[in-house]
Amino acid sequence: MKLNLKNPIAFFDLETTGLNVSKDRIVEIAIVKISPNGNEETKTYRINPTIPIPKESSAIHGISDEDVKDEPTFKEIGKTIAKYIEGCDLAGYNSNRFDIPLLAEEFLRADIDVDMRKRKFVDVQTIFHKMEQRTLIAAYKFYCGKDLEGAHGAEADTVATYEVLKSQLDKYEELENDIDYLSKFSTQNKNADFAGMIVFDKKGVETFNFGKNKGKAVEEVLKEQPGYYGWIMNNDFPLYTKKVLTEIKLRNFNM
Template sequence: MQLNLKNPLVFFDLETTGINIVKDRIVEISYVKVFPNGKEEVKTRRINPEMPIPAESTAIHGITDEDVKDCPTFKEIAKSLAAQIEGCDLAGFNSNRFDIPLLVEEFLRAGVDLDLNKRKFVDVQTIFHKMEQRTLAAAYKFYCDKSLENAHSAEADTYATYEVLKAQLDRYPELENDIKYLSEFSSFNTNVDFAGRMVYNDKGEEVFNFGKYKGQRVEDVLKNDQGYYGWMMQGDFPLNTKNVLTQIKLRSFNSK
């Protein structure tokens, strides 16, 4: 089934130095850009993470320090990458929880202002887990009847994710071939920041999604515990989370 698109949809996958959104870096990014007319554009880039790649990460994706020593840094490709995904919706496998937050962090560190707030995000893993509870390799076998060769290479995982979504639409008639619908269906909650440290409650208010203030309105916490903002700003939180927290604090201050 060909995807019903209003905007180009970029399926992407990251290979990284680890799974810490704040500290780890991208070593490879691959994407399949699918246009509304069905045209596909595929690109893979190796990236110098400017830090050693741990052996346990190399064991997963096969990329070594030697492989990326002469590759550009993310900062060197950030502007061109931002231009390539400008105006596109984004899709991936576990992308809402990992790939998108980490990608946003890399752009912020590079000083590139990429506004993703109006984009739609389709997480194929979430659709799969809601329907079947499996992994990407199992999803590829289940939906496409193919074995996933070169698993954990960014390009193989990216293209498999694209094929799985199309097969999901074929298999489940109740799934609408509409990116807005798929974005909402593949979201477990409505994040305020990309890492999900803050979410919207059923009244559309920002509340904390972790720690001792979980479920409490962000504005109330910042008002009643004035040291909490400073603790978060100095803590090991993503830059995007800190930026969003600051916006809420300034909004509350300006409304007085």
């Protein structure tokens, strides 16, 4: 089934040095951009992460320090990537919980201004888990009837994710072929940041989603525990989480 698009949509997948959104870096990004007229374009970029790639990560995606030592850093190539996905909604596999938060971190580290909050996000894994409970390899076999060759390569995983979403739309009549709908359906929580550390409750109030203050309104915590802000800012939390927390703090200060 062809996607019903109002805006271009960019399916993407990251290969990284690890799974820590705050500390780890991108070593490869593949993007499949689909236009509303159905045109498809694929780009893959290798990136020098500027930190060593652990052997256990290389064992998964097959990319070593030697493979990327002469590649551009994200700071050098980030503007090219930002321009390529400009105006696009974003989609991926487990992207809401990992790829999008990490990509947002890389843009912030490189001082590249990208307002990703204006985009719609479609997480194909969430749709899959709500419908079938499987992995990407199993999803590709289940929906597309093919074995996924080159699994854990960014481009192979990205193309497979795009094909799985189209097959999901063919299989489930109750799924609407509409990016706004798919974005809402594939969202587990309504996040204020990308890492899900701060989420909106049912009343639209920003609340902490971790630690001793989980479920408590951010504004109230900042009033009652003024040192909590400093603790977060001085510890290993995602830059984007710190950015959102600072916005909330400044908003209340200005009021």
